[in-house]
Amino acid sequence: MVDIVVARITHLVFAAIWAGSVFYVALVVLPLARDGVFNSTKPLEVVSSKLTTISRVSAAVLFLTGGHLAGRLYTIGGEGQGLFTSINGQLVLLMVVLWLALAGLVEIGAKRFESGLNGKKLREPARDALPVFRVAAVVAVGLLVVGGLITTGAFVQFL
Numbered sequence: 001m002v003d004i005v006v007a008r009i010t011h012l013v014f015a016a017i018w019a020g021s022v023f024y025v026a027l028v029v030l031p032l033a034r035d036g037v038f039n040s041t042k043p044l045e046v047v048s049s050k051l052t053t054i055s056r057v058s059a060a061v062l063f064l065t066g067g068h069l070a071g072r073l074y075t076i077g078g079e080g081q082g083l084f085t086s087i088n089g090q091l092v093l094l095m096v097v098l099w100l101a102l103a104g105l106v107e108i109g110a111k112r113f114e115s116g117l118n119g120k121k122l123r124e125p126a127r128d129a130l131p132v133f134r135v136a137a138v139v140a141v142g143l144l145v146v147g148g149l150i151t152t153g154a155f156v157q158f159l
Contacts, residue, residue, distance in 0.1 A: 003068070003072070004069065004072055004073070007065045007068045007069050007072075008065075008069065008151070010061065010065050011061075011062060011065040011066060011069065011147075012147065012151075014057075014058045014061040014062055014065070015058070015062060015143060015144060015147060016144070017054060017058060018054060018055060018058035018059070018062070018102070018140065019102075019140035019141065019143060019144050021050075021051055021054045021055070022051070022055070022102070022106060022133065022136050022137055022140045023137045023140055023141070025047065025051055025133055026130070026133035026134050026136060026137035027137065029044070029047055030113075030126045030129060030130045030133055031126075031130070033122055033123065033125075033126035034123055034126040034127045034130060035123075036122065036123055038122055039122075041117045041120055041121075041122060044113070044117055044122070044125075044126075045114070045117050048110050048113050048114050048117065051106065051110060052106070052107070052110045055102075055103065055106040055107070055110075056103075059099065059102075059103045062099060063099075066092075066095070066096070066099070070083060070092055074086070074088075074089045074092065088150050088153065091146050091149055091150050092150060094146055095143060095146045095147065095150070098139055098142050098143045098146065099143065101139050102136055102139045102140055102143060105132055105133070105135055105136035105139060106133075106136055108132055109129045109132035109133045109136060110129075112125065112128050112129040112132060113125045113126065113128070113129035116128060116129075
């Protein structure tokens, strides 16, 4: 039981860090870069690099902790809460899809942004990457909402 509690806490912390980082870049950093607030590419290169690192580490930690939780809390066939047959199990599967989408969107957005920064441009790369990061921010919030529904069981109570 202790392993489940530790896995849930770790999962939640890394999900929040990942989602918050993506949200901040999408709603603060990139709009400022697009509007020409920065006069050098260096701080933006650092932000992009840090975000990519946070995204990759968080994705790995979420994969490990989520896999552990799914293995401990859900069944495939047999008795208990089924991964494919229960509402919470289906929400876990939705979370996996959102996890993959967020990881992919951050990678795509960061590559777009970094390739423009390598050309020593500021506004254009931010403008090009912004739509991808906005979608990523929505996906990140969706991940937190689905996680909240799973953790609280609130969705199951309303059915």
